Amino acid sequence: MMTAEQALEIVRKLPEHELQRFFARLNELTKVSDDEDKWNLARRKMAELSGALDLGEQLAPAPDRETLYEDREL
Amino acid sequence: MIFVDANVIVAHFAKSHEHHKASSAFLDEVLKNRQHLAFSPQIGGEAFIAATSKRFFKVPATPDEFIRLLEKFRNTGFVSVVSPGERAMDIALQTAKEKSVTSAHIFDLIIYGTMLEHGITRIATINVKHFRNLKGIEVIQVA
Numbered sequence: 001m002m003t004a005e006q007a008l009e010i011v012r013k014l015p016e017h018e019l020q021r022f023f024a025r026l027n028e029l030t031k032v033s034d035d036e037d038k039w040n041l042a043r044r045k046m047a048e049l050s051g052a053l054d055l056g057e058q059l060a061p062a063p064d065r066e067t068l069y070e071d072r073e074l
Numbered sequence: 075m076i077f078v079d080a081n082v083i084v085a086h087f088a089k090s091h092e093h094h095k096a097s098s099a100f101l102d103e104v105l106k107n108r109q110h111l112a113f114s115p116q117i118g119g120e121a122f123i124a125a126t127s128k129r130f131f132k133v134p135a136t137p138d139e140f141i142r143l144l145e146k147f148r149n150t151g152f153v154s155v156v157s158p159g160e161r162a163m164d165i166a167l168q169t170a171k172e173k174s175v176t177s178a179h180i181f182d183l184i185i186y187g188t189m190l191e192h193g194i195t196r197i198a199t200i201n202v203k204h205f206r207n208l209k210g211i212e213v214i215q216v217a
């Protein structure tokens with residue numbers, strides 16, 4: 001594996017059009033990586049919310065909307 | 075983008091909910107597949123009712139507990155809040171007329187209208203019967 005210094009030396013010697021291609025590809029790869037980090041972070045945050053409420057025994061099944069609103073006085 | 079029903083949010087938060095594991099696994103799978111989630115203010119309110127009411131859990135959440143979690147849910151990343159406008163109301167009322175819907179079932183149709191107004195065609199719910207036979211949407215059962 002080459003050192004960072006060696007890699008920079010190669011990049012410095014690239015002709016203009018190759019340099020542009022290099023940075024375009026680098027941007028692409030960095031973008032994908034940033035994107036991946038965001039999705040992974042979202043998954044971690046979502047996982048932290050899983051089971052965060054300790055509500056004790058469930059007294060009724062997931063209600064339909066009619067049941068949900070039945071106490072609501074208009 | 076997948077619209078999330080209130081029951082999935084409550085089941086995700088509440089570890090004693092009968093569909094807790096399924097709901098948490100579903101939400102993780104959605105994000106794993108890089109799909110965005112959405113819900114509406116109505117859904118936030120309904121999840122609030124279910125989590126803070128003594129009718130559904132032995133130890134209901136306090137308003138503060140629930141609101142803090144819902145805020146975190148909103149800020150997870152890739153979760154949007156979409157609001158109903160006039161078009162959602164028009165769709166809901168028109169569909170109610172066509173299907174002779176009465177009473178609180180109109181709230182199912184307001185969700186339906188909100189989805190269509192925002193171009194969302196999939197909803198994840200525990201109670202699929204709420205959205206059965208509504209054209210233009212796919213209902214994903216979480217259970």
